[in-house]
Amino acid sequence: MNKILQIVLLLVLSTIPGWSQTCSVPVFKTQAEVDNFSTNYPGCTVLGGVGIISTNITNLDGLRNVTRITGNLRIEHNPDLVSIAGLSSLEQLDGSLNIEDNDNLLTLAGLEKLVRPLQDISVVSNEKLTNITALSGVTRIMKSLSVGANPALTSLEGLHNVSKVFKAVSITQNDMIRDLNGLRRLKEVDYLWVGNNKNIKNLKGLARLESVNSNLEISGNSTLTGISELAQLKNANSTVITNNPLLSDCAVRIVCDKVKSGNIRVSGNAPGCATNDEVRLYAICNPQTLVRINAGGPAFTTATQKLFVADQYYAGIDRTSSIASGDILYTTNDVLYRSGRCSPSFSYNIPVINEVVNVTLHFAETYFGAPGKKGGAGSRQFNVDIEGSRKLTNYDIFAQAGGALRAVQLTIPVTVTDGMLNIDFLTGAADLPRVSAIEVTPAPLVPVADAMVNTGARKSENFSQRYYLSVVHLLNAGSNNNGNDLAYLKFQLPAKKAEITSAKLRLYTYNGVSKSVVDIHAYGVNDDSWTEQAITGNNAPAASTSSLGSMTVDNAPQYREIDVTSYVNAQRQSGDVLVSFVLDDPNKTGTRVIINSKEAGSNPPQLIYQTTPIVQTQNGTARVGQEEVVTEAQEKQFSTVYPNPVKDQFTISLSPEHAGPITFEMVNAAGKSYFISVNHNVKPGEKAEVNLGGKALSAGIYLLKVKSDALTEVVKVLVTE
Structure with missing residues (x-):
């Protein structure tokens, strides 16, 4: 029995080639070597690293049995190679792929089964290569990706499933590529270089790119006009944007950040993106909390000295309308309402600080129902989305204002989280959207705590739940059992780095004495530990500053303001996110002043602030857009x-x-x-x-x-x- 088993084993072993299923062919130099591969290496499906380098190889059909290459695959310097379809069984490449200097290779058909992460992919200097769609199975590249000097390549389609490249991505000298849409799933790279591509108009395809871990370089792209697709890019170690002669707008968040830190070089581009300083002046690099825009019109200053800058930040169907004259009711700023932006679809994209802002839209119906014009209520109905959320549905200016040529405003609080306020005006049930002006202001801060304390007989009591605060200071309080009343307010400051350029304490006040006036002063309180529920005349913290300013209060109930900018900034610079004030009458008039508390239900105390002021476009600087004045x-x-x-x-x-x-x-x-x-x-x-x-x-x-x-x-x- 043992003898029979030995004979069978010998017969089986005699049929197995000595090199098993893996073989080593370092390089193919002739077409004959490719054609005779299966004969010379029967049963071989796995190759080690291999090079295909020849002056006469035209195809790789002899390699159809190869399913894996354990090293690198180099297809280089083959002037007659027209097809690599013979690699159609290749499922795994453990090393790198290099396809270089193959003058007659048209496509990469044959590499469709490659799905595992590759080490490097380099496709360079292939004179007639038109597409690389066969690489669509690749999702990650462990080292670098280089696509360069392929003058006939029309797109990067084929790389559209690559989400991460662990080292460099280089897209250079590809004369026919118009965008980077083939990289549309790319989220992270170490180094990105887009350079010397003659026909790239934009960076479409990089909208998902979030991180460039080391360097970002965009240079020598002769027709590139914008890089807005990098708006989502969160970090890049250093940045170079040079010698793109038509690139006039490069103010995206990452560039703004680098300009501020100095870790960027901007030069040789079109005006607007020609130097670091030009980029620094872009409004998008200086987000604000105060923006006023005269939609469809020039800069205009209101009777109360509010500047509405000339129309800007708009996009979409560009069309404006205006009337030369006409009295606009319910406003003294008629000019502001006579012009407007009006088209089937348009938007405003306004750079602002991330926070809650009040968006005030100004409207007036200047056509429907106006003297000599047809229509009225229902003639114009449109929709407005703000930050992607529907805020107005079939809004009717005529109906809301009560007629034509009447001003009406609507204020909507909105939370901005991405540094850009997006307002979309969309066609609704009738005619076209229209807006006369847009005003963006910080939503006033309401106190996190406010309370009144008494320094006399009731100094142990807590008055936190009252709907009003009282301030009164008697000339001889010590001999009067009632004592004085003081008001305390505490606000949570915005956690932003931008300097506050204006901060005003705004209080709804009046006094109860006819024909009497009293000056109420505000003082800073550094001790923010007091609470609304526990503060009394016994434990109330003392003022820490001299008077910050005052307001004059008569018997007319209305909002009045005290400028507290210097104290608020001092608190923020010290790292304090809370700011407290105490209100008093240092002149000891004995006149009681009533102030609405936050429990009043209306007209609560407010802290109104502004950060970096808007930068008005200089006169003579062209606005790139198309504008018509039409009826x-x-x-x-x-x-x-x-x-x-x-x-x-x-x-x-x-x-x-x-x-x-x-x-x-x-x-x-x-x-x-x-x-x-x-x-x-x-x-x-x-x-x-x-x-x-x-x-x-x-x-x-x-x-x-x-x-x-x-x-x-x-x-x-x-x-x-």
């Missing part, structure tokens, strides 16, 4: 430019809404104007050929102003070299 009766047909981007010549198809002589003017981002002549006296509705030759316009974004007696239009034009 609201119907949608207009506007002029169009093609091709756009333009070089020396382009065609403009004129709106039929024009009337009379038409002029053309180009305005660059710095506000410099260039008057443009056309080849004949063009008429409304016609096409005009425009020749920029001789104007010596540098590459960049321009505003083409088209003016006539009936209409003014502004069309954004991108001029390339």
